[in-house]
Amino acid sequence: MAPDRADAVIVGGGIAGLAIAWELRKRAARRIVVLERRFSGYGSSMRNIGRVRAMQLTPELARIAIAAQAKHAGLSRELGRNTLFWRAGYALVLYDPEEPEMMRGVQRMLRELGLKTELAAGAETVRRLPILEGGAPPAGALIRPDASVHHDAAMFAYRRACLAAGIEIREGVEVSEILTAGGRAAGVVAAGQEISAPLIVNAAGAWSGVLSAKAGVKIPNRPLRRQALVTEPSRPFMRTMVSFYRPVEGWFHQTLRGEVVMGVVPADEPVGTDLSASAESLGRTARGILAKAPRLGSLRVVRQWAGLYDVTPDRKPMVGPTSALPGFVQLNGCNGRGFALFPILAELLARWIDEGRRPDLLAPFDAERFAGQEQASVTIGDYYAGYRKALDSSGATMER
Amino acid sequence: MAERENSGRSLAAAALATGKSALARSFRLHRPRGAFCHAGWCQQCQTVLPDGSRALACQTPAEAGNVAGLESADPLRAVARIAEKWPPWFWETRMLSPEAARQPWLELLRRMSAAPPLSTSTSGECRPWRRSAADVLIVGGGRAGLVAAMSLALAGRKVLLVEAERLGGIARFLPVERGRVPELASAARRAGAQLREGILCLGLYDGATRALLIGPDGPETVEISSLVVAAGGYDRLPAFRGNDLPGIVGGRAFLRLVAAGALPPAKRIGLYADAAAAPRLIEAARAYGLAWAWIAGPGALPLAAERSHPHRRLRRASGDRCVREVEIDPDLRLGCDLLVLGLSQPAYELQMQAGRRAVLSGDPAAVRTAGPALLPLLELGEATGLADGPDFVSQVEAAVQAWLGDPHGNTPAPQDHVSAEKPDPDAFLCLCEDVRVRDCERAIADGFDHVELLKRRTGAGTGPCQGKLCHAELMACLARAGRNPALPTVRPLLRPVRLDALAGADDGA
Numbered sequence: 088m089a090p091d092r093a094d095a096v097i098v099g100g101g102i103a104g105l106a107i108a109w110e111l112r113k114r115a116a117r118r119i120v121v122l123e124r125r126f127s128g129y130g131s132s133m134r135n136i137g138r139v140r141a142m143q144l145t146p147e148l149a150r151i152a153i154a155a156q157a158k159h160a161g162l163s164r165e166l167g168r169n170t171l172f173w174r175a176g177y178a179l180v181l182y183d184p185e186e187p188e189m190m191r192g193v194q195r196m197l198r199e200l201g202l203k204t205e206l207a208a209g210a211e212t213v214r215r216l217p218i219l220e221g222g223a224p225p226a227g228a229l230i231r232p233d234a235s236v237h238h239d240a241a242m243f244a245y246r247r248a249c250l251a252a253g254i255e256i257r258e259g260v261e262v263s264e265i266l267t268a269g270g271r272a273a274g275v276v277a278a279g280q281e282i283s284a285p286l287i288v289n290a291a292g293a294w295s296g297v298l299s300a301k302a303g304v305k306i307p308n309r310p311l312r313r314q315a316l317v318t319e320p321s322r323p324f325m326r327t328m329v330s331f332y333r334p335v336e337g338w339f340h341q342t343l344r345g346e347v348v349m350g351v352v353p354a355d356e357p358v359g360t361d362l363s364a365s366a367e368s369l370g371r372t373a374r375g376i377l378a379k380a381p382r383l384g385s386l387r388v389v390r391q392w393a394g395l396y397d398v399t400p401d402r403k404p405m406v407g408p409t410s411a412l413p414g415f416v417q418l419n420g421c422n423g424r425g426f427a428l429f430p431i432l433a434e435l436l437a438r439w440i441d442e443g444r445r446p447d448l449l450a451p452f453d454a455e456r457f458a459g460q461e462q463a464s465v466t467i468g469d470y471y472a473g474y475r476k477a478l479d480s481s482g483a484t485m486e487r
Numbered sequence: 488m489a490e491r492e493n494s495g496r497s498l499a500a501a502a503l504a505t506g507k508s509a510l511a512r513s514f515r516l517h518r519p520r521g522a523f524c525h526a527g528w529c530q531q532c533q534t535v536l537p538d539g540s541r542a543l544a545c546q547t548p549a550e551a552g553n554v555a556g557l558e559s560a561d562p563l564r565a566v567a568r569i570a571e572k573w574p575p576w577f578w579e580t581r582m583l584s585p586e587a588a589r590q591p592w593l594e595l596l597r598r599m600s601a602a603p604p605l606s607t608s609t610s611g612e613c614r615p616w617r618r619s620a621a622d623v624l625i626v627g628g629g630r631a632g633l634v635a636a637m638s639l640a641l642a643g644r645k646v647l648l649v650e651a652e653r654l655g656g657i658a659r660f661l662p663v664e665r666g667r668v669p670e671l672a673s674a675a676r677r678a679g680a681q682l683r684e685g686i687l688c689l690g691l692y693d694g695a696t697r698a699l700l701i702g703p704d705g706p707e708t709v710e711i712s713s714l715v716v717a718a719g720g721y722d723r724l725p726a727f728r729g730n731d732l733p734g735i736v737g738g739r740a741f742l743r744l745v746a747a748g749a750l751p752p753a754k755r756i757g758l759y760a761d762a763a764a765a766p767r768l769i770e771a772a773r774a775y776g777l778a779w780a781w782i783a784g785p786g787a788l789p790l791a792a793e794r795s796h797p798h799r800r801l802r803r804a805s806g807d808r809c810v811r812e813v814e815i816d817p818d819l820r821l822g823c824d825l826l827v828l829g830l831s832q833p834a835y836e837l838q839m840q841a842g843r844r845a846v847l848s849g850d851p852a853a854v855r856t857a858g859p860a861l862l863p864l865l866e867l868g869e870a871t872g873l874a875d876g877p878d879f880v881s882q883v884e885a886a887v888q889a890w891l892g893d894p895h896g897n898t899p900a901p902q903d904h905v906s907a908e909k910p911d912p913d914a915f916l917c918l919c920e921d922v923r924v925r926d927c928e929r930a931i932a933d934g935f936d937h938v939e940l941l942k943r944r945t946g947a948g949t950g951p952c953q954g955k956l957c958h959a960e961l962m963a964c965l966a967r968a969g970r971n972p973a974l975p976t977v978r979p980l981l982r983p984v985r986l987d988a989l990a991g992a993d994d995g996a
């Protein structure tokens with residue numbers, strides 16, 4: 088059998104893989120093959136909750152997230168299919184009395200980037216978010232009309248656009264080997280078959296560390312399980328999506344279909360690719376959410392599931408070529424923000440690949456930034472610690 | 488006449504007795520819906536009680552509700568009628584831009600939902616999580632479960648049997664068999680088995696090494712080393728046009744209703760049943776002095792009476808807010824105010840969670856499971872898909888003995904079966920999400936031909952019943968299109984559970 092050839096092979100059929108395939112194809116006529124072990128979206132891309140938040144807590148992330156939200160806002164038109172981009176609103180609710188004051192720093196930083204937020208204080212928070220009535224009294228909330236998309240709708244829009252553009256999406260095909268020749272990436276072995284290509288993109292999500300290792304390229308990414316549950320639908324009773332980080336990390340919101348999705352994160356989740364939901368998470372989530380929003384208590388839970396974050400030591404994405412293996416390109420490490428960020432990251436990466444110059448917005452996310460420290464420990468538990476530290480050192484330089 | 492079942496009448500049964508079968512509305516298309524299962528699993532009869540809380544009418548005592556207040560007039564129904572012509576993903580090609588217009592449009596779509604409002608009643612109580620362990624967990628306290636509990640306890644196993652309702656299972660509603668339940672239960676207890684009523688098994692966790700239970704004492708996880716599924720069966724709702732009309736009930740639902748005296752004799756009751764289910768339904772009706780308007784079925788029927796129509800297929804049901812007439816092959820029209828469907832879907836979810844794969848078998852096809860499981864697993868009683876024989880007790884005992892000898896041996900491998908019958912494209916495939924057969928066929932043709940993609944594309948299987956009503960039809964639809972008839976991952980929970988019931992402290996032991 089003659090070896091299969093492509094101009095680019097994308098490993099992983101999640102949002103990262105489909106977005107980079109689409110962006111590369113948009114720029115030039117190329118033969119692009121996306122290889123997906125199960126079905127497109129099997130990974131986290133069909134297990135997430137589609138929040139597209141611009142209001143990030145560090146300037147590097149806020150800059151890219153603002154661009155990411157703008158990209159999502161125009162995505163329905165770009166792909167020719169509705170992704171259900173909806174400005175439901177977003178509130179970061181605070182419970183520690185010191186936090187509203189600290190959030191002023193974040194608010195200033197965001198304002199400098201052109202993003203207006205509101206900081207509700209004390210009792211005003213509950214007036215703005217009546218679903219919190221009767222729960223633990225909030226100290227305040229940072230609020231802005233951030234958006235969500237429907238993850239399945241966005242995935243299907245990409246899938247269809249890719250297929251219509253002649254991109255081949257092969258499902259049920261696992262990449263087992265990365266081939267090299269003369270110190271460059273030369274192709275992959277997928278389901279026993281060789282496909283040669285000068286460009287290979289690692290869009291394997293939570294499995295990106297494993298895939299990278301196959302290419303002999305070390306990256307510090309680690310997979311981390313995140314769980315969620317969903318209730319039966321109700322008539323609309325809330326709009327704003329809620330998140331909180333202290334004393335526990337958790338979130339909930341009502342979807343367009345009227346269901347309430349929610350999750351509460353354990354501080355001690357071990358690293359690994361376990362995709363099964365746990366009984367413990369049911370109890371933890373019910374306790375954690377009802378402590379804040381007791382009125383949700385009468386809703387019935389219909390289903391629970393688990394997905395994976397692809398976590399990096401600094402919680403930032405990994406994007407770009409690797410000097411250890413030219414032709415092998417990273418597009419992963421998006422932690423809990425990949426659905427929001429990958430469309431814009433893919434657009435910028437495609438430009439980088441074609442023009443050979445790194446777009447400025449990608450500088451903080453350069454895949455080479457951990458060179459020599461790939462073993463850097465990924466502190467899983469405290470998402471919040473990063474920004475707290477940053478705020479303590481005050482102002483614009485955050486998370487080193 | 489046989490003695491009545493005395494567990495009290497439900498709000499849904501009380502409504503039916505007054506001739507009212509529309510109790511709720513479907514969320515998306517605002518179609519009138521009624522109780523199909525009368526047993527708490529089909530989720531089609533959710534209503535709002537006078538105190539502002541939401542409840543399944545079939546699980547609520549008649550006194551707690553208000554029959555007249557059920558499913559009141561729905562002004563949005565007229566608007567929803569337009570949407571009936573569109574597939575569930577109708578929004579996909581609409582309102583792509585500008586954003587300023589899309590926002591209010593989405594807001595409007597959101598408000599079109601016919602789902603009940605968030606309950607205004609206060610939260611219920613929450614009990615702490617507990618832990619326990621058992622050698623064998625038996626799910627289902629019907630006759631099969633009780634006999635197995637006795638046999639396994641006599642064999643020296645630590646047996647925990649959980650029953651979602653009350654001991655006896657479906658036999659509670661069978662005029663003759665119900666008499667034997669107390670005797671079977673006390674034999675199991677004497678042998679040392681622990682029997683617990685009112686406890687639901689919600690799913691398996693941690694590689695099927697633990698089961699989650701919930702009951703009046705709160706949630707509980709049980710470490711288990713083997714599992715007996717004696718959870719009986721669900722009523723099977725096949726795809727025919729008009730299959731979502733109120734007034735269509737399952738065969739097991741009929742047994743419950745007739746035993747509770749909830750069926751007025753004046754009602755015209757039609758029976759469409761397969762050869763396995765027909766005898767016991769006919770028997771129960773006779774015992775309670777009820778007459779059938781007619782009896783039909785896809786196979787042979789036990790009774791060659793005047794009004795019996797064997798070897799005929801149900802084509803469609805029609806009526807306004809309640810079934811009034813059905814059409815049977817080739818073009819026979821029969822009137823009825825209540826249509827009983829005596830077709831079965833054996834319990835399958837726990838077997839799937841234990842690692843088995845799904846296959847289709849029977850006609851109309853039902854979901855069965857096959858292949859190896861993660862732990863020693865035994866199916867008994869109606870969960871095996873077979874009707875009980877007269878020497879039922881010795882059959883179960885023999886199955887248990889064989890299993891004790893070869894705990895991994897019970898791995899049935901029925902054949903995938905695809906009926907050549909094409910259902911009406913207008914038939915509902917998924918009632919919870921208002922997905923029709925034609926929507927699924929269209930989605931498959933559009934390339935959403937992996938069951939996980941098909942589920943996400945159409946919403947089929949994602950509603951409150953979690954696929955119990957529609958999984959078999961979903962698989963059959965894939966099979967007819969020549970695709971792999973798999974089931975989507977069967978995720979916990981097996982039944983919806985209130986969030987506050989799960990919020991108790993974890994004993995951490």
Ligand SMILES: Cc1cc2nc3c(=O)[nH]c(=O)nc-3n(C[C@H](O)[C@H](O)[C@H](O)COP(=O)(O)OP(=O)(O)OC[C@H]3O[C@@H](n4cnc5c(N)ncnc54)[C@H](O)[C@@H]3O)c2cc1C
Nearest residue numbers: 099101102103124130131132138262292394424425426427
């Ligand atoms: C519960 C939860 C909630 C979330 N909420 C949000 C949110 O609100 N907003 C947001 O922006 N993000 C959210 N995320 C994160 C987001 O889902 C992810 O960052 C994003 O989907 C990752 O996309 P991906 O394409 O990189 O990975 P994936 O979608 O996981 O895709 C990777 C694919 O690669 C395939 N693959 C792996 N190895 C191989 C191989 N060797 N060969 C072939 N194929 C392979 C896998 O099968 C998989 O399908 C959430 C995540 C979870 C779990």
Ligand code: FES
Nearest residue numbers: 917919950952954
């Ligand atoms: S009928 Fe309930 S999920 Fe399909």
